[in-house]
Amino acid sequence: MIFIYLLQLFMLKFGDFIFDSQQQRLLTTQNTQVEIEPKLIALLEFFITHPEQLISRQTLLETVWANTLVTDNAINKLVGNLRKALNDDPKQPKYIQTVPKRGYRFICTISEYKTSPANEESMVNDRQDNEAANFNLYNQLLVIFLGLFLLTAIWLVFKQNDNDKLAYSVALTREQGLEFSPRMHPDQNHLFYLRARNVSDDVELWVKNVHTASVNRLSLPHPISEIIAVTEQDTQSELIYLDKGQGRCHVYKARLNYQQGEGFSVADETMLFNCHDKRVKDIVYHTQKNVIYYTAQPENFWPNHIYAYDLNKNEHVLLNQPAPKGWGFHHLDVSPDGEKLLVMSTGSDHKTQLLSFNLISHQVTAGKQFDRPVYEAIWAHDSEQIFYYSSSPMQKIIRSDFGGDNGRAVVNVSERLSKRLNRIADGHSLLFSTEQDDYNLRLLSGDATRSLHNSAVFDSYPALFHQSDDYLFSSNRSGEMQVYFADSHRGQSKILTQFTSSYALSNMAISPDDKQVLLVIDNDVFAVPLHKLKSQQPLDVLSDEKAIFTSDVPVIAVDWLTNDMVAITAVKNAKPNLHIRNLAGERIDLPQGEWAYGLSDNTQMGKVYLIEQGSHRLHQVKLNITSNNHHIEPTSLTLPHEFYWAKVDNQHLYYMNAEGESEYLHKVSINSEKSLTKMKVNAFSSYDVKQGKVMISDKASRSGDIHRTYH
Structure with a gap:
């Protein structure tokens, strides 16, 4: 790779400086040594051997400071100290460019530094006392060893196809x-x-x-x-x-x-x-x-x-x-x-x-x-x-x-x-x-939009608490997708899980009493007590949790119907099928008919809605678990053919659909069938709604480049 080639060049010139990789030191072009600490030498060496490449903080942690505890603030300070040593202005960088929310890029041209005889003499004066006109025995052995090593390396290179x-x-x-x-x-x-x-x-x-x-x-x-x-x-x-x-x-x-x-x-x-x-x-x-x-x-x-x-x-x-x-x-x-x-x-x-x-x-x-x-x-x-x-x-x-x-x-x-x-x-x-996709969380209330505590990664699947303004969300800001708790008053977030396995988290929903959360992971549905998630130690495995629903087909929607009953939609044979379970995982019989989705209005406990397969018509139902004698009544609402992500809040139906190249979030009155709002979103991921406030995850920005490999 190109950085291997650069490392083989002992002297590298960039801007007003020379990097001596053999002696691990930084010189000016006037051959004056710049005194900097070893950590900065390691950081500089990584930058100049990866020119014009976007280098993330995570990459610096895993390569320059592997097996060393280094915080984000420490990285900021070290990069700042290196800039200071190079006399580099971060606002008009000559050497180290900051790429907001993504990392750094070394932008200075790098070339091999070939010394003149006079410069060579001045640069090696700290070693000339150990040199003689002819090689001593040590140097002769070293030359022989290096020669054999070089011949072996050349043979291995040509031996490879x-x-x-x-x-x-x-x-x-x-x-x-x-x-x-x-x-x-x-x-x-x-x-x-x-x-x-x-x-x-x-x-x-x-x-x-x-x-x-x-x-x-x-x-x-x-x-x-x-x-x-x-x-x-x-x-x-x-x-x-x-x-x-x-x-x-x-x-x-x-x-x-x-x-x-x-x-x-x-x-x-x-x-x-x-x-x-x-x-x-x-x-x-x-x-x-x-x-x-x-x-x-x-x-x-x-x-x-x-x-x-x-x-x-x-x-x-x-x-x-x-x-x-x-x-x-x-x-x-x-x-x-x-x-x-x-x-x-x-x-x-x-x-x-x-x-x-x-x-x-x-x-x-x-x-x-x-x-x-x-x-x-x-x-x-x-x-x-x-x-x-x-x-x-x-x-x-x-x-x-x-x-x-x-x-x-x-x-x-x-x-x-x-x-x-x-x-x-x-x-x-x-x-x-x-590609770098930046999915952010936004809170929509009336005509106002407020961005939340986002990172430049994938923040998604918001789940709103009903008794407070706090919320849960998932994010890959720590690498793997994990669950986070956001304190809306303090403006802080806390990681709640540290899954070591590569779990595929695809949805979350909080119960009306804020005591349980549904996690859809690998098409299994888990009901996890929130007090356990918010304990001091993040949850690392789900083996101790009992899935209330397991599926060999994709689960595409979940919702709480009551504090102890959930609606789950799984797709089988090209059809969305509704399943209702209690927290023990026991099956609850559905009203007669073919149903695709189950929804509830948490502002009006007891109001449950079902969406019919095929027709997509919305029905209101009163569930009688004791006798299975459910009372069902159709509403005047029928959803579009290709709707998705439907929710009910405060007697309003919310759903997503695509029109042309764009996606829209719709809000419709259940009682009057009147369309109230239609909001365009960018590459929609997910949303949740509570008392008219919508928290949505969609794409804030995207960037990316095309590369090719060379041998």
């Missing part, structure tokens, strides 16, 4: 906003990618010449959400892309013109197929076979299936496949030789199994099993090994055998890896993207 060499990565884009969905043109000179400047901006298609750095934007007749492929045949370039939005899904092929000095432009395009009756999850293309493979949810519900579209025959096929379980077959890749698919299959336990689908023999072979959900894995260039992302908080690309053996990191970056991972057609290099 190209696929075993460590790679280093270089950023190909550094624009404001998010760059994603990269594809390299077969000429390996032009990078096609998508760009969104801000959260709410439209997606643009750009092309960059990676050698000249010139860029041009391509205008398409339709919106683009993902680049599927960029191909070239007989000097004719083509772009295959996906247009996916609310109520529409199309795959297009555009013929491209290229003119020297002006770049690419669209000549014409045709629609390959319409996929509006499915929810496409992942899509790939194989050039030689001229076939598109994709995974999708039929009828917009789980599980996902695998489909193929043959461009030569203009024919759709549902591939022969085992019955999908849990999430089904959600992501995939086609091998370079076109003989097999790499499929990610995730069960209701949120654990992913890699499968190989042989497209010739139709044989299915199980590969690596993960203890977490995995959304990105591809075949290596040899069609035998695989690449995949490591588990968080580390951001590594791992290469291993299909079964997971012989795994090793080929790339290690400080920013979060995002899909899409791609092979470059040179036999060994990769294209990948990094």
